[in-house]
Amino acid sequence: xxxxxxxxxxxxxxxxxxxxxxxxxxxxxxxxxxxxxxxxxxxxxxxxxxxxxxxxxxxxxxxxxxxxxxxxxxxxxxxxxxxxxxxxxxxxxxxxxxxxxxxxxxxxxxxxxxxxxxxxxxxxxxxxxxxxxxxxxxxxxxxxxxxxxxxxxxxxxxxxxxxxxxxxxxxxxxxxxxxxxxxxxxxxxxxxxxxxxx
Numbered sequence: 614x615x616x617x618x619x620x621x622x623x624x625x626x627x628x629x630x631x632x633x634x635x636x637x638x639x640x641x642x643x644x645x646x647x648x649x650x651x652x653x654x655x656x657x658x659x660x661x662x663x664x665x666x667x668x669x670x671x672x673x674x675x676x677x678x679x680x681x682x683x684x685x686x687x688x689x690x691x692x693x694x695x696x697x698x699x700x701x702x703x704x705x706x707x708x709x710x711x712x713x714x715x716x717x718x719x720x721x722x723x724x725x726x727x728x729x730x731x732x733x734x735x736x737x738x739x740x741x742x743x744x745x746x747x748x749x750x751x752x753x754x755x756x757x758x759x760x761x762x763x764x765x766x767x768x769x770x771x772x773x774x775x776x777x778x779x780x781x782x783x784x785x786x787x788x789x790x791x792x793x794x795x796x797x798x799x800x801x802x803x804x805x806x807x808x809x810x811x
Contacts, residue, residue, distance in 0.1 A: 615639075615673060619659040625651055628700060630675065632658060641675035642696075644685070644703030650677055665696060672696065679772075680708045684748045691740045693733060701728040708748050715745040746781050747771075769797035770804065 618641075620634035628642045630651070641662065652658055660675035661682045674696065676682040681703055688699040702711060705726035714722050715738055723734035770791070771784050787804035795803070 615662050615664045617659065617661055618675065620657065622652060622654050622656055622658045624654060628704075632660065632675070639673060641673045642700060643675045644681065644700045645705075646681055646703045646707060647675060647677045674700070676703075678708075680748060684708050684711060687741060687744060687748065688737070691733070691737050693736065698728045698733070702726055712745040712748040715741050718742070744781070746785075766795060766797040766800055767791060770800035 618632050618634055618639055620632045620639075623631040623633050623638055625631075625648065627645060627648050630641050630643055630648075632639050632641065641660065643660075647660070660677065661679050662676070663674040663682055663685060665672045665674065674682075674685065676685065685696075685699045685703060688694055688702050689696065706714065713719075718738045720731060720734045720738065723729055723737060724731055729737070767788060771788060784804075787807055788800065790803040790807050791800045
């Protein structure tokens, strides 16, 4: 599986782009949220990727942030939603905005995203509401000469704890132990100790 690519941006023509990694050109599809922040052609770029096997072939999708990739994957778990609509979601709303719309149950606003009708919007609210807070909790990254840098230790800790199997509500309680300036590792350590103490 291909999880991340780092190389030279060869071309970009929404929704398609190509990244040259060591002489191999990877063709990807990406949402507009990624296109807005891509560097100029010829510059280096780092993308999180999602590799999908379809009946008629394979596809590779690229995202500048882990939270975009997570939302792309979660949206496709909704009945009747595929990659095309998932890309439209990220092209029509930021991760934070989409999470707020789902939590608020704003069907009208969701139907303004291309490809989403009323029934699909209703399914999204029902099936994603409990997980909506997690979408924006991903580790945002800044891509540049220095590579990927976690944007927020609290968000990084939240993702790690959820990957360990804790529910979002439990994670929020666990993170109350955190103090300003704590590293993600320190926050996780405190959170796990608080669970063990009961």
